[in-house]
Amino acid sequence: WMLVEVTPTVFTYERNPYYFKVDAEGNQLPYIDMVRDELVADVEMSTMKVLAGELDFLREDATLESLALYKESEEAGGYRVVLLDMHVTPVDISLSFTYPDPVWQKVVRDVRFRRALNMAINREEIIDAVYFGFAELPTAVPSVYDPQKANQLLDEMGLNKRDAEGYRLGPDGKTFVIPFEIAMHAADIVPVTELVVECWKKVGIKATMKTIDPGLWGTRKAVNELKATSMWTSLPVWHNFAHFFWGDTTIGPPWDLWYTTGGKEGEEPPAEVKRFLDLLYQSLAVSPEEVQKVRNEYLRLLYENVYFFNIVDKVKYSLIVSERLGNVQHKGFAITTNFAAEQLFFKP
Incomplete structure (x- = not known):
């Protein structure tokens, strides 16, 4: 068009x-x-137009939390809801490894800390409470919920002293705090982050959450001012978008700058991170026969090192289409309909 x-x-x-x-x-x-x-104006206005039968197609603003409402009004609105797969993992948690604070870096770069926080996340609760059961446990990182083991790892790494409220003290003797700054990029970002904050508090890690303007979020992320945030990623889902992963998360903006400028700017990452980045970019340039081998290797490194916290996988997506619309897919990624829209047609 x-x-x-x-x-x-x-x-x-x-x-x-x-x-x-x-x-x-x-x-x-x-x-x-x-x-x-x-x-x-907003997602709510999109929903009102769906219910009134004023739309022929809606994907980006269609939410799982409105699924029951969509289904109730299908016949009256002259549309149908198609549940397809999401092309990203919708809310993943990342901690900045490069935030300019030596105490912060010492803690978050310790893989025991990341493994502990990862196993302190009750993903089953998040799947039920936020995604109404329309999601699965991730495979990119370990997904077993084991707060007892998490507490053990945190104690072993030296975070075994607590303040008067029961929160763990950092190496400097002060309460170690993970301050989330998030933007409303999607409806599920806030509730998922809120639940993760509560999970981490249960193992003695004090976490807070603040929502900020999306523009400010992007600026602060780019200049390495975010300690912790939540955003979607595509890395666990499909390899050919691996290079977008680094932009979706905030684990090391100066490392990314160093890598993309050939070491002229930014900060040189540790050897294992360089290896991880090498594999990500290599996966985009190798033959189809080599892709899976490279992908398996960088996924192994992600699984072992928990560079970010993949919360859920295979989340369903509500695709809203007019009853008159034909050639609508019935499986696969919802977003692919956008890229094959030339095949859609209106039935007589």
Whole structure:
């Protein structure tokens, strides 16, 4: 489609008569002559338009928390809900390994600390409370919930002293705090982070959470000012987007800068992190026969080192489509419908 008209709230596209794709019978694509893309104020407004039958297609703003409401109004709204797979792991937790605080770095770079926090996360509770059972335990990092073992590891690494409230003291004798700063990039980021904060408190790690403007979040992340945050990643899901992983998380902005500038800027990462990064980028340039071997190796390193906390996997995505819309997929990633929209058509 070609963009033919723009207003502050509506983008209008018309069919490109010279589009290069055809269907199996030789008919030129796309089938649909015009696309009208409307910008609304928020997710709630998108939901109201769905319920009123005013939309033919909605993916990005469709949420699991509204699934029951969507289903109740399917017939009246003239649409159907298709549950497909999410193309990312929606809320993953990352701690900055490079935040300029020696006490912070000493603690978070200790793999025992990351393993302890990882096994202190009650993922089954998160799957039930936030995703209504429409998710699975991750395989990219260990997913066993074992707060007793977590407490043991934290004690072993020297975080065995506590303040008056029962929170663990850092190497400097002060209460060690993990301060989350998150942005409302998606509806599940806040509730998932809140539950992780509570899980970590149960093993004596004081964590706090503050929401900030998405623009400010991006700025603070870029200049290495975030100690802890939550965001989606694609690394555990598909290898060909591995290079986006480093941008999704905040575990080492100066390390990334060092790597992408060939060591001219930033901070040189430890050898095992360089190996991990080498494998990520190598996976994009090797033959199809070598991809799985490389991917298995960087996933092994992720599993052992817990560079970030993969919370859940295989989350379902609510795709809202008009009953009149044909050629809608029934399995796979929901986002692929966006990239194959030329095959959609309206039934007579």
